[in-house]
Amino acid sequence: MSRAMNSMSSTSAATVFKKSRLAGFFLLLGVVACQDAPTTEQQLLSRASTDGAAAAQLARLRLAENDLTAALQWWRQAAALDAPGALEHALMLQVRLEGKLATAHWLTAQQAAGQDYTHQLQPQLLAELGLWAMPPQTEFSAAENLAGASCSLRIQPVVTSAAAERTYQLLAQQWQQDPQLSQLPVCFAAVVRVQSTLLNCSEQAASRIHCEYQQLQQLVQQGQFQQLLLLGGRGIASFNNGIIQLPEDANLALLRHEFLHIAGFLDEYALSALAARAVCQSGRIAPNLLVGADNSTLARYRQRYRVATQDIELTAVDTCQAVGLQAYRPVAAVNSMRHFEAPLPQLYFDLLQQELEQAALLxxxxxxxxxxxxxxxxxxxxxxxxxxxxxxxxxxxxxxxxxxxxxxxxxxxxxxx
Incomplete structure (x- = not known):
């Protein structure tokens, strides 16, 4: 029993010793690894000023550490040394960090400084940034009648990136297929591409998109169209002064909503105080809105828009609440002037057609x-x-x-x- 115990103890001790040796071996490996890693990175740092592969490896290390700013700098360094694929990685990371417009401006600034990277990039990638291979267009072809009807209103589409152009082509197709919009006497000219760095359309998601519209003056002077449709940037859409401004990823419901503004339709959701002061005056009428429901306002509405009394269902809306006035829409149903995706009521469609018959007044x-x-x-x-x-x-x-x-x-x- 004692011998067996001793034998078991010897065996157990040997096992513990082996495990201890193994643990010590792996601990030693860990120490060596910890000592080697800085040395390896230091070697990369020493070579990165002249070796594109070393700079690219440093970019990957920083990316793994989620140090995106440093990763971007190393990808740029690798690109300057012609490391394969480095420029594409740099551009994708910059788009993620700063947006497409800032990335396009960086590329053009590099070109102006004598470092022309564009030869390393496919035209399609440049187009995604809004840097078209061809010079900015200032002329366009004759208007295309997408609706299959006479043109009471002509619209000139302008895009600032390949994504915006794809969106426009989809919108044009959906417009033709829409049972209401396809009936409108609206024509769209052939799309015009403009450099993103020329129009500088903003990219703040929670703010209205702003572009440098005056850059389009030559186009506007030459064109036989009444309205501009501009797809570019990211943010909130708008219509002002003959310009429909959409983000590059807009859908048909949003286009329809902004298009209705051309004909004088007003928003049926609560406006900001600044917007409400500009829009809301007691007694004002619009195709879809009456500010006040007194007999005089209602009579003027019926006469101006030729709407029968029985077709009107006055319903309170929040448009003018910021200035303490109550506005009403002439239909009960929630519609596309309140929520983009909601249907366009038949009365609104009839009023839209009616306003387009007098397009000269728009x-x-x-x-x-x-x-x-x-x-x-x-x-x-x-x-x-x-x-x-x-x-x-x-x-x-x-x-x-x-x-x-x-x-x-x-x-x-x-x-x-």
Whole structure:
């Protein structure tokens, strides 16, 4: 029994000793590994100024550590040393960190500084950043009638990236297939590509998209269209001054909502105080909104929009609550002016068609650009833009030119005297 115990103890001791030796061996390996890692990284650092592969390896190490800013710098260093694939990695990471516009600006700045990376990139990748292989377009082909009807309203689509162009092509197809929109007398010109760095469309998700629209002045001056449809940037869509602004990933419901603004339709959700002060005046009427429900306002609405009393179901909406006024829509159902994805009521569609029959009364984008030209005292541009707006039959433009002619005539007569 004692011998067996001793034998078991010897065996157990030997086992413990072996385990101890193994544990010590692995501990030694761990210590060596900890000593080798900094040495290996130091070697990479010493070579990275001239060795693209070393710089790329450092970029991967920083990426694994989630140090994205450092990873971006090393990918750029690797790209400068022509490491295969490094530039694509750098661009994808910069898009993730800073957005597409900042990435496009970085590329163009590098090119201006004498480091032209574009030869390393496929045209499609450049187009995704809005850096088209061809120079920015300033001319376009004749309008295409997507709706299959006469053109009361012509729209010029402009895109700032390949993604925006894909979105527009999808929207154009869906517009043709939509049972309501396809009936409208609306024509779309061939799409125009513009460099993203030229328009600088913002990319803040919670803010309205802003672009440098004046960069499109030559296009607007040359064009025989009344409205611009601009797809670019990321953020909140809008319609102002003849420009429908959509994000590059917009859907048809959003386009429909903003398009209705062209015809004077107003939002049926609560506006900000600033917007409400501009929109909400007691007694105002729009195709889909009455500010106040007194008999006078209702009578003016019925007369202006030729709507029968029995077709009106006044329903309170929140549009003007920020300024303490109650607004009403003429239908009971929640619709696309309240929620983009909601249906467009038949009454709204009828009113939309009615307004498009009088498209000359809808402000063309040239009138807005004429206003901008006047601010800059660019009178030749003002005259050309105002002349185009008047050619569409827009009454304020016609009056402005008539006033100019009267003033010129009076000045000439005074000079003769």
């Amino acid at each position: 402000m063309p984008v040239q009138y807005y650009f004429a206003y901008l030209a006047r601010q800059q005292e660019a009178w030749q541009d003002w005259y050309q833009l105002m002349h185009t707006a008047a050619g569409f039959g827009y009454p304020p433009a016609i009056r402005a030119l008539s006033k100019l002619n009267q003033t010129t005539t009076a000045a000439a007569a005074a000079a003769e005297d």
